[in-house]
Amino acid sequence: MSAEQEQMDQFERLLELGFLRERRKEMKRRLQFEEHYIERLTSPKIEYPKGIKFQKTTSADFDKIKFRGATRILEEKRQAKIKKIKNYMIFIALIVIALAAVLYYFSE
Amino acid sequence: MTELELLRNDAHYYTIVYRQHRAVVYQHLKQFTNDEAYLADLFQDAIIVLFEKARDPEFTLTCSVRTYLIAICRNQIFKRAGRTPEIVSLEGEPTNYNDWLGNQVEIERKKSQLDRLDAALREFEYMAKKCYELLYRFFYMKESFELIAKVMGYTNADNAKNQKARCQKKLRELYLEEK
Numbered sequence: 001m002s003a004e005q006e007q008m009d010q011f012e013r014l015l016e017l018g019f020l021r022e023r024r025k026e027m028k029r030r031l032q033f034e035e036h037y038i039e040r041l042t043s044p045k046i047e048y049p050k051g052i053k054f055q056k057t058t059s060a061d062f063d064k065i066k067f068r069g070a071t072r073i074l075e076e077k078r079q080a081k082i083k084k085i086k087n088y089m090i091f092i093a094l095i096v097i098a099l100a101a102v103l104y105y106f107s108e
Numbered sequence: 109m110t111e112l113e114l115l116r117n118d119a120h121y122y123t124i125v126y127r128q129h130r131a132v133v134y135q136h137l138k139q140f141t142n143d144e145a146y147l148a149d150l151f152q153d154a155i156i157v158l159f160e161k162a163r164d165p166e167f168t169l170t171c172s173v174r175t176y177l178i179a180i181c182r183n184q185i186f187k188r189a190g191r192t193p194e195i196v197s198l199e200g201e202p203t204n205y206n207d208w209l210g211n212q213v214e215i216e217r218k219k220s221q222l223d224r225l226d227a228a229l230r231e232f233e234y235m236a237k238k239c240y241e242l243l244y245r246f247f248y249m250k251e252s253f254e255l256i257a258k259v260m261g262y263t264n265a266d267n268a269k270n271q272k273a274r275c276q277k278k279l280r281e282l283y284l285e286e287k
Contacts (some may be wrong), residue, residue, distance in 0.1 A: 008276070008280070011280050011283070014218065014221060015276065017211065017215050017222060018222050019247035020211060022226075023149065023248055024156055026210075027154065028152055031126055032148075033121075035152070066241075067244060069249065070251050074255075
């Protein structure tokens, strides 16, 4: 194995670890939030609001995945395609019905 | 759908697993310590181990998720106490979390390099958004080249693979400049 290839492999491993660290951090943060949320539910304390009253942290604030999952995107595309085909078919059916009605009217 | 399948298919299902099993696992672990913060830390790490394992398609669970989580927590207690980990095996499946721990140790050892890589990645995200997305999908979201090719508009998986190599090379140059 050439030295350059070895360096590239080392960098790939570093990249892998970098993203792994990021994912673990995100998960840990979110789970810590869950823990805090459960604690507040099980032993509620009276909290006197200070400053901004209606700014709440929700679990959705911890979803830091930057891009939507590929399977989800592809599924959405598939559904959009199906919907488009359905619309075309309805449109064609309506035209056929209208034509049939016109033909029936003139045939009498 | 089993819990393992739900974990595989839903990126956020682990929070539900956390809520479902928390009380029972804590109850079981209270024989070792009553420190709630320590227990929470253990349990959170166990959930992360389970989630990462679930992502591996070859991973199968022969026991219940709860038993598995308890076993990981117990192994962690022994490991953190500096004792030889008692590998709690479950019906022929060792719930050794050494590979997870191995990665964690490596992450801590390479902290300065990883911090520098983070800085390079932030710049890279701004500079080459598409390349960043490709790398993010591959390394963070663990998507296959086939899926990446479909969703990012590459002609096939090989093309996406070649593109990944090019992006990685570009990022490496940026990383070396950061030095």
